Amino acid sequence: MSSSFRAPPIPSSDEIDLVALFQVIWKQKKLVLAATASAGLIAAIYAFLTPPQYEVSSVLRPAAINELDALNRSEIYTLPPGDALVRVGASLESYDTRLGFFRSNQKLFKAFEQPGRTLEQSFEEFNRNSIELILPDPKKANSLSAYIKLEMSYPKGVDGVAILNGFVDYAIATEREQIAADLDVIVKNRLNELKGKIDAARSNYEVDKEARIASLRETDSLRRAQLQDELKALRAQLKTGRIDRVAQLNEAIGIAKSLGIRKPSTPSALGESERNGSSSVMRTEINNQQIPLYFMGVEALEAERTVLMQRKSDDFTEGRIAQIAKELQLLQSNREIEVLNRRENEDLFLAGVQPVRAEEARLRNLSIDMSRLKLVTIDKQALEPLRPVKPQKALIILLGLILGGFVGAFIAVIRHLVKTRQSQPQSAALSMLSNSPTMVGSDTGLNKP
Structure with a gap:
């Protein structure tokens, strides 16, 4: 007994026919286009419905030496420009300074207030998500001088320029007041020390x-x-x-x-x-x-x-x-x-x-106008942004279309593979039925006398 049945060759799983794959996807191009259009539409809806986020920044650099000359020439308080920049940076980073500015300018932060939250809780959200202090990387020598950069992101309806510039001015003024208070304490302590020396000399004279x-x-x-x-x-x-x-x-x-x-x-x-x-x-x-x-x-x-x-x-x-x-x-x-x-x-x-x-x-005649003391140089003030930084609508829509195309192509390939696997058993059965009379006839001929 013999048989003429031949099983179809099984293609190797390691080989991918790009032309065949493209043909499969092309045959289901309507599905791919529908998925791409759906994803693009979803991305467009997200891009246009997401509230825009704006970003402003301000850069501070060390002040000139002559700006701090009056303070340094007093010989009782030395403050190099670099140290002044560090002190202002520490004030900008201080939680207490930020909270003080928040409390002093509550009208600017109406958008951050929410029902059921205390003032401190509203400030905590603003402080955690809105303002970021950026320092130069000490491992990189690209910057010619030290600087401090302050960035702020905020939603539409918030006067971010006024907030950032006001906060920088508030931090500088706070640090200036602190220096003035320190100077006043140092002068008073020094005067008390000198008074003690004079009293000691007077006591020695009396003796x-x-x-x-x-x-x-x-x-x-x-x-x-x-x-x-x-x-x-x-x-x-x-x-x-x-x-x-x-x-x-x-x-x-x-x-x-x-x-x-x-x-x-x-x-x-x-x-x-x-x-x-x-x-x-x-x-x-x-x-x-x-x-x-x-x-x-x-x-x-x-x-x-x-x-x-x-x-x-x-x-x-x-x-x-x-x-x-x-x-x-x-x-x-x-x-x-x-x-x-x-x-x-x-x-x-x-x-x-x-x-x-x-x-x-x-010391008694020492007169330093602290209101004119310039601790840092504002190299760049916050300016009104021309466009929001978030969301980037074109990029989001483009990414949505690309993602939709990939999803549509993936679905098309999966459908083709499912149909192929379902049609393979039927083809095998039909082939076996078409070959069975020949096999019977041959057997009958062999059995004739």
Whole structure:
């Protein structure tokens, strides 16, 4: 028994006939066009119904050096242009600054308010989705200078230009106020420090002054006591000398009485008088020996003794006593102490405070117009956009048409494959039925005798 049935060749799954595929798609071009048109229509509806989104941006760069010269020349607050830009950038990024601007300009944010939401919740949505701070990439050296870029996207009906420019101005003003507050605190602290130095110098001066006055008074007291002791000793010495002189005179008077010397005489004259009895001759005797005191005669000696015994003070006999009295008189008042106590403006005599006073005067007269302080340069202000950035209608429609075409082609291929698989079993069955009589006939012929 033999058979003429041949199975159709099965094409390899790894090979794709592009021409056949194109023919399949072309045969169902109406389906592909319908899918493309439907997708394009859906994309067009989405593009035209989606609310437009606009975008504005502002660029900040470091200010010129001369803009911050007044602040830096104060020598108490140094702020290079780069640091000023960083501070403004930090203020722009600060949640507190953004919330403060949001609260201060609620009329500009009416579009972001929704029923059932608090002010902070509305701001949170705006802060999260609308404003973006862009810094230069430190790994790239394309930018010639540092900058800060602020971008804002907003829907139609919102004045994004006013919001962004107002926010930049608000952040700069806030940072300027913060710098002014910092400067004011630094100046006050510096003035307090200088005042403390002056108070310390004044306290030291008072201590030195009191110590000087005490030292002068102590010196005067010591000198006064020394002079009084010396005066007392001199007076005692003079009194003792007077008493001794009276005793000498008493002895001399006794001797003179025993010798009968009434008038002043000399040893030679006394000898001649004894030999001659009496004489009217006057003699002058010159020798280098001290004549005993009793030769002064009883009358002279008694007269001297009477005077000495009647004397009440011996001060006039010693010149040193008058000198001591003079010094004691001078010590009754110390003119240096009086001058020190009569000083009216004692701050003029403080030592080492001239630089401190000069610095204090400079700080008190320090005048920096913070309203004119330019922290950054606004290189680009936000301008009214010419067209929305979203949605891009042409691109969306084009992508919709392309996607619809692919979907239509895919559906066409799937339909062709389904139809092909359904027709293959029927073709095989018909082929087997058409070949079965031949097979029977051949069998019958073989069985004939």
